[in-house]
Amino acid sequence: MDLEAVAAISRVKYTYLRALDTKCWDEFADTLLPEATASYGEHLAFDSRDALVEFMRSSLGPETITEHHCGHPEIDVDGDTATGRWYLSDTVLIPEQGMALCGAAFYTDRYVRxxxxxxxxxxxxYERTYEATMSLSDMPSFRLTSNRWAAESDSGDGTM
Structure with missing residues (x-):
């Protein structure tokens, strides 16, 4: 097993997730080949890096907070190509819409050196194992006490 390649591939996947959650779109784009494709479930597919990055940039603005965790990698390296399977757990908060989403899935990736x-x-x-949405109004104790992007989305009256 090429442990150096496995470590480098793990790092690119972790960078992909961190850049997505921190909205560092140039760094996110740099984890992908220009001709990269993506499919998230049945209804969301992209045929290029530019299309994927633009969708994420426009869909995940400052009012949307995401948290993605991947682990349990199964990575197979064959020269300058590799495949990987990852277990995903994710949370999405959209306080402006009073909505939260949580879910799990299995990512299937292809990599090129x-x-x-x-x-x-x-x-x-990825293919979801489950996805659940809930109304934040159903959780009367919910308070967003910190938000990295609050200055960008704050209405000025202390509410977000």
Missing amino acids: GPDGRWRIAHTG
Whole structure:
């Protein structure tokens, strides 16, 4: 097993998740090949890095807080290509819409090591094991006490 490649592939997946959650779109894009494809469930698919990044940038603005965790990687390396399967647990909070989502899925990825020696994602996608949504109004004790993007979305009267 090529443990150095497995570590580098793990790092690119973790960077993908961190950049997504911190809205660092240039860094997010750099984890993907230009021709990368993605599919998230049955109704959300992309045929290029630019299309995926633009969707994420426009859909996950400052009013949307995301938290993605991947673990239990199963990575197989074959020269300059690899496949990976990851267990995903995620949470999405949209306080403006009074909504929370939580779920789990299994990612299935393909990776390519480029001429620069860096691994990038050629395809990423997941199949949900479950997804649940809830109204934040059903949780009367819910209070968002910290939000990195609050200054961007704060209405000025102390509410978000």
